[in-house]
Amino acid sequence: MSSITIATLPRISRDALSALLLSSSSSSSSSSPTTTTNNLAIIDVRDSDHIGGHIKTSTWIPSSSLDYKLPELLRTLRETEKVVFHCALSQQRGPSAALRYVRERERAFGKEEGERQQVFVLEGGFVQWQEVYGKDERLTVGFVEDIWRDF
Structure with missing residues (x-):
C-alpha cells in the first residue's frame, strides 16, 4: 500500500505552474495548445x-466521472513527467483525485514506476x-471575470 496521503501530496504554486506552462508552450510551439505534452x-x-474558464492545456475530468475515467487517464499519462490536479480551491476534490490517481498508478504499474x-x-x-x-490568454481559456469577481 502507498505511504502517500492527502497531507503529503506535493503542492505546486500558481506561479510555478504558470512558468512550466509558458516554458512548455515555447518549447513545443508546434503542438496544439490543448494537447498534453510528455512534460x-x-x-x-x-x-x-468548471464554467467561467480553465487553465490552458488542462483536461476536464469532473470528479463525478473520475471512477470510470481513471484507467484511461493512467494509460494516457503513463509517460508524462508531471501531473497537476486541481479543483476550485484544491482542498477536497483535487487532492482526493490526485491521491486516487497516485495509488492506482502504483497498483497498476508498480511502486517504482509510480514514483517516476x-x-x-x-x-x-x-x-x-x-x-x-x-x-492572461496565454495561460487561461474562456475566462469570464464576472463569474469569479466575488471569490
Whole structure:
C-alpha cells in the first residue's frame, strides 16, 4: 500500500505552474495548445463549477466521472513527467483525485514506476489561479471575470 496521503501530496504554486506552462508552450510551439505534452498534464476535476474558464492545456475530468475515467487517464499519462490536479480551491476534490490517481498508478504499474512521475496539487485551485492569471490568454481559456469577481 502507498505511504502517500492527502497531507503529503506535493503542492505546486500558481506561479510555478504558470512558468512550466509558458516554458512548455515555447518549447513545443508546434503542438496544439490543448494537447498534453510528455512534460506536463493538468487535470481539472471541477464539476459544474468548471464554467467561467480553465487553465490552458488542462483536461476536464469532473470528479463525478473520475471512477470510470481513471484507467484511461493512467494509460494516457503513463509517460508524462508531471501531473497537476486541481479543483476550485484544491482542498477536497483535487487532492482526493490526485491521491486516487497516485495509488492506482502504483497498483497498476508498480511502486517504482509510480514514483517516476511527479504528481502535484495546485495550491489554491482555480480560484487563486484566476486571481493572477485569469485574464492572461496565454495561460487561461474562456475566462469570464464576472463569474469569479466575488471569490
